[in-house]
Every structure is written in structure tokens, then in C-alpha cells.
Amino acid sequence: MLVFYVPALLSGVASFVLYSNHDPRLFLVKAALTIHFFKRTIEVLFVHRYSASGVVLDSAILISCSYFSATSSMIYGQYLTQGFPEPKVDLKYPGVLLFLVGIIGNLYHHLVLASLRTKSDKEYKIPRDGLFGLVICPHYLFEVLGFIGIFFISQTLYPLCFTLGTIVYLMGRSYATRRWYISKFEDFPKDVKALVPYVF
Template identity: 60%
Template structure:
């Protein structure tokens, strides 16, 4: 298969190979659930009336800011620790650890200094999502470590990947900043975002996140990371579709009909 020219051989690890399939299926499933309107409980278009609200009141809640920190902080510290655990590795491995660590550092920075929050989330949701990020990050790094003894792929994409990663993470941050600038302190009203690529798609931050993770895949060039990124594409397609539908419902004629969900002029 042509894809094998771009990837390291599958490692002799039942865990990594199984996680590749499970991650892909879970992310595709998540995208489908978003597509049909069964949104995550921390999403702004989540409909609490569709669930058992009396049971929800009995659950412990976290502020959205704290919940998001629970999402990202364990994976960030895992990335930092990996520099000490995996010493004397090659340039690709150093790049691989660095981009994931910087990805989660940027997420934490945004939670602390960029995003504006007004809601809450369930403690068990925050822990579950944080654990899934942690396990996926650990598996990415472990799969890359196992590939160290394998022949290099026919096409070395790590520098292309670095360029895509930097483009994606910069574009993602820029559009997150635009979103946060829409609401002043204490303002809880949502507005139709303008500026950047928001005039073409309602979720340019997701588009750039996809570019970022395609870049990560090009740096790693492992089967697990490829499956993770492919699943992420399906997840963000579903989420962006749900986001566009939410904006159309909420703002009606104020929302531009030509503004797509994720890909300018196409989707």
C-alpha cells in the first residue's frame, strides 16, 4: 500500500496496534454523535434537557476553566517528563516529544489567559477526557520509541510536518484569540465571529487544529498517530457541523449562508 511508504512499520506491540484501532473508532464515533446532535456536556450547544437533570444535580461540578486544565495538564507534564525518561534519542524523537509538549502548553496558556468561560462541567467528564488525552499522548510517544529500531520510511516528512505544525498551532491560537475578543468580561452573550477565516468557515480553529495534527503525523510517521489524526478529522468535522447548525439556529439571517462549517467553499 502507498501509505506504507510514509509510515514506520507497525511495531510488534499488541497494545499499540489495538489502541490505534480503538482510538480511530472512538473518535469517528464521537464525530458521529456530534453530527446527530448528541454533544459533549461541556459544549456550548449541549442540550441539558435531553439528559436526566435530576441526576446531574447530584454530580459534582467544576468550573469550565478548571475542567479544561484537568483535560490538558497531565499530558503536558507527561511530555515534560518524557525528555528525561527517553534520553539520547534521535532528532525525530526530540521533535516528536517537543511538538506534543508545546501543544499542551499552548492549550493550558489559552485556558489561563485567552479563553473566557461562563459554564461548568461534570467532574467525571473532565477526568475521563483528561485520561483519554493522557493515554493517547503516552501511546504516541511509546509508539515512536518502538519505531527507533525500524527502517526509516521511504519519505522523510518530519520537516514538512514541523512547518505544518507551526502553521496549524499559530492559526488555531489566532482564531481562539478572535473568539475570546468577542466577549468582554462579564458578557455571556454569544456573537457571530468575524475576522480571519471566520468569514469563510465558522470553525477555522478546528481547521487549523487538523493542519496541526497532520503536521504531528508527518513528524511521527507512525500508524498510531496516523489513526489518531484521521479520527480527529472525523471528530472535528462532526463538531464543526454541529457548531454551524447551532449558529444558524441561534442567529438565523444574521449568520452568513455562505459560511461553511470547516473547509472554505466545500464543507
């Protein structure tokens, strides 16, 4: 799993050396993406508990390249906007707030999931704490909020497209996860949605 995230993290770290830190919007985009992949790396090392199945190396390399190129492109794209007029409606500070809510909520729900299993325990359980009583994938919901925050900070086209792609992808994953839980647990609460409380 480290193969997924470390190259994108290094791209974020390198951007502080490669691109000037004078533009607040560029600085915030670099900081948000670097923090995002730093958190993911820390979670791989200290939080997540994985089942026996792994990821095929060629898939891991493809995913890693995707994260790396997306991170590098968002930062470089933001760098290229320096000197252009600022957007008429400035969303960077609401974006910072959304990003922080997203990253903290995502971390909290990952900790909840990790607490369900001990090292020797391989049995699946229905998570109940936090927003798990409303949606089966609140960690995905907060991931979406984090990327909406990054788009708000940036207010450029590529982060918008990446965020929309992330939303569609995580909607599909959360829907499949909910179906899996329904198939494995007879007592799975039917009012628990996939991603968005009370809606989807």
C-alpha cells in the same frame, strides 16, 4: 479545563527525561505534543472566556485520561521505532511546518473568539476576523492541520489513527456549531462553511 490538559503536558515534559533525545524524529514528536498541550494550558489560564456551564467531573477525568494516554502512547510508540529503517519518503520537516501553521492559526483564532466577549458580556456574537469569514470553526481546521503535522513528523500508525479520529470528531463538532449559529442568528452568512472553506 486544566484537568483536561495538564496531565498530557506533564507526560510530554516527562518524556524528555524518560526517553533519549538523540533521535530527531522522536525529539520532534515529543516537542510537538508538549508544545501543543502547553499552549492549551496557557489558553485555559489566559485566553479562553467560559460561559457559566461547566464540565461534569467524571467527563473531565475521562477526557483527561484520553489526552494523557494518547500523548504517552504516541511518544512511547515513536520511542519503540528507534533503530528501524527511516521511511522512504521523509515527511518530518513538512510535518514541522504544518504543525507550526496549525498551532499558530489555532491560537490566533482562539484569540479572535476571546476578543468577542468582555468579562461581563455573556452575549454570543458571530465572529468575522481571520478565516471566520469562510468557516465557522477555523480553530478546529488549524487543530486538524497541527495533528496532521504530528503524524507527518512521526510517520507511524497510532498518530495516523489519532489524527483521523480527531478529524472525524472535529467535523461533527464544527457541523453542530454551524447549525447552532444558523438557529441563533438570522443574519448568519449561508456561504460560511463548518470546517473546510468552500467545501464542508
